[in-house]
Amino acid sequence: MAKPATLVLGALCAFALHLGGVAGSPLSRRAAPTVTLDDATVTGVSAGSVSKFLGIPFAQPPTGQLRFQLPQPIPAYNASFSATAFGPSCPQQAISLPIPPGLVAETVDYLTNTIYQVVTPSSEDCLTLNVVAPADATPESALPVVVWIFGGGFELGGTSTYDGGVIVNRAIELDVPAVYVSMNYRVSALGFLASQEVKDAGVGNLGLQDQREALRWVQKYISAFGGDPTKVTIWGESAGAISVALQMVTNGGDPEGLFRAAFMESGSPIPVGDITHGQKYYDAIVEQTGCAAAADTLECLRGVPYDTLMDAVNNSPFIFSYQSLILAWLPRVDGVFLAEDPQYLVEQGSVADIPFISGDCDDEGTLFSLSTLNITTTAQLAEYIQTIWLPAAPADTVTTLLELYPEDITQGSPFDTGILNALTPQFKRIAAFQGDAVFQAPRRFFLQQRSGKQNLWSFLSKRLKAVPVLGSFHGSDILNVYGPGDMTDYLVRFVSNLEPNGDTGISWPQYTTEAPNMLTFLDGLIPLEVGQDTYRAEAMAYITNVTLTYPV
Structure with missing residues (x-):
């Protein structure tokens, strides 16, 4: 019989094939599909029961003087073109994954080649999107639409890693056909440059502005592919889920008719400070690109050669640097x-007053705690939290946090693994704290704040617990939905009906403060059960109050 880790890694390898499209449907012999956008005929690719239109520009290229500017609407399409290949990803920040002893090599390969892959090719001319629709869809079909926003720590990622055909095919099989859209958006410093200069120019959060522009494109053009612009669900994972949440809270909560529902995997409205908190990272780039003496440093950065700029950006801390989830660019x-x-x-x-689903993986913090293995004592951890996480907080705040997240490795993350996976005396403790601070506590806060005001559902993925060191790690729930898996069924039904339940899987009850129900995804003979969102209640409530008071 195969060992549990072998079974897990086999599943991960299969997932990698799905992401890359290797396991997708073979191309059929039917004619290439076309749609009309303005005065242009756009030719896509036939893939079994779906049609794919890839690499469609949705905004003007953010190059030259449009670098570090708000996305500009694309002019009307007036020349026919082929949409048969993904466009390049937006410029990626270089990262490396710390490899500790005990992390199985196949797991490392999986992480670096799929979830945390630096997507190439990349280019500043990157604002494109993709549409996957049922092959028989017409402009009169008026199908619901799901818009995917990828994750990657706001530092990397792209659309080519994900096969939207998996989602559309499953929707067809369940008789809830839908149209799938995914968009590129600017990441790292090109998407989230932060400083007083950026604030004064009104060009912050460009990656979020790119997403918003793509949603406007969907409103204008999705009916040509068979989609209904009044039935859009925005969906994302990690930074993509945080993006979904921020699309919900911007503009006074008015979604401008751009979407009617939201689905968030491992991401909620996170506590963040003023854009000037990124000043030191901006100043470093200005210095390294030779712009320090310029009268207008932001304008100078627009003219810096691309390679020079990216060399400076790549010197910024990244998601697997020592400061980990205290990101430079977000x-x-x-x-x-x-x-x-x-x-x-x-x-x-x-x-936004819309129904939404929000959930997490059980061990969100493990992956992001591999870069702090040199922290082996309580005193060192206290210093780390004080200097990296909460520099403005009093020392007794840190003391309380350490009491709520004790040194006992049996209480750390990966949770429910006893004395296993303790790479250091502090690893599981740090992982528990980081996972709650950035993922679990913000999700619970969001749900509790909105309970009774709109329809809510929540989930917890405890699958892949057998993965050494990492457990049910951040990003592992993507296997449930792009696999395809049982979460796919709940997703496509929610997109269609604003209600995730149907005739497969168990009934998923709504979340309320009085009954904080969570659909729990499990390994083993019982893959699904309904649990309660009451774990680590005192610790998470304290973290929420602390991060609201002292945002990064």
Whole structure:
């Protein structure tokens, strides 16, 4: 009999094939599909029961003087073109994954080649999107639409990693046909440059602005592919899920008719500070590109050669650097897209009044704690939290946090693994804290704030617990939905009916403060059960109060 880790890794390899499209449907012999956009005929690719239109520009290229500018609408299409290949990803920040002893080599390969892959080719001319529709869809079909926003720590990622055909084919099989859209958006410094100069120019959060522009494109053009612009669900994972949440809280909570529902995997409105908190990273890039003496440093950066700029960007801390989830480049309060800390906006009721689903993996923090294995004592951990996470907080705040996240390795993450997976005396403790601070606590806060105001569902993925060191790690739930898996069924039904339940899987009850129900995805003979979102209640409530008071 295969060992549990072998079974897990076999599943991961199969997942990699699905992401790359190797396991997708063979191309049929039917004629290439076409759609009309303005005065252009756009030719796509036939793939079994679906049609794919790939690499369609949705905004003007953000190059030259449009670098570090808001996305500009694309002019009317007036020349026919082929949409048969993914467009390049937006410029990627270089990363490396720390490889500790005990992390199985196949697991490392999986992480670096799929979820945290630097997607190539890349180019500044990257604002394209993809549409996958049932092959028999027509402009009169008026099918619901799901828009995917990829994750990658706001530092990397692209659309070519994900096969939207998996989603559309399953929707067809369940008799809830839908249209799938995915878009590229600017990441790292090109998408989330942060400083006083950026704030003054009103060009913060460009990656989120790119997403918003893509959603406007969907409103204008999706009916040509058989989609209904009034039935759009936005869906994302990790940074993509955080993006979905921020699309919900911007603009006073008015979605402008751009979407009617949201599905978030491992991402919620996170506590972030003012955009000037990124000043030191901006100043470093300005210095390294030779722009420090310029009268207008932001304008100077627009003219810096691409390779010179990216060399400087790649010197910034990345998601697997020592400071880990305290990212250099991420959404921040800019006064335009985000008027205040997103969690304050939630408290104020600045939230789109739409049904939504939000969930996490059980061990969100393990992957991001591999870069701090040199922390082996409580004193060192206290210093790390004080200097990296909470530099403005009093020391007794850190002391309380350490009491709520004790050194006992049996209480750390990967949770429910006893004395196993303790790479260091502090690894599981750090992983528990980081996973709750960035993922679990913000999700619970969001759900509790919105309970009774709109229809809510939540989930917890405890699958892949047998993965050494990482457990049910961040990103592992993608296997449930792009696999395809049982989460796919809930997703496509939610997209179609604003209700995830149907005739497969168990009934998924709504989440309320009085009954904080969570659909739990499990390994083993019982793959699904309904649990309660009550774990680590005191610790998460304290973390929420602390991060609201001292945002990064």
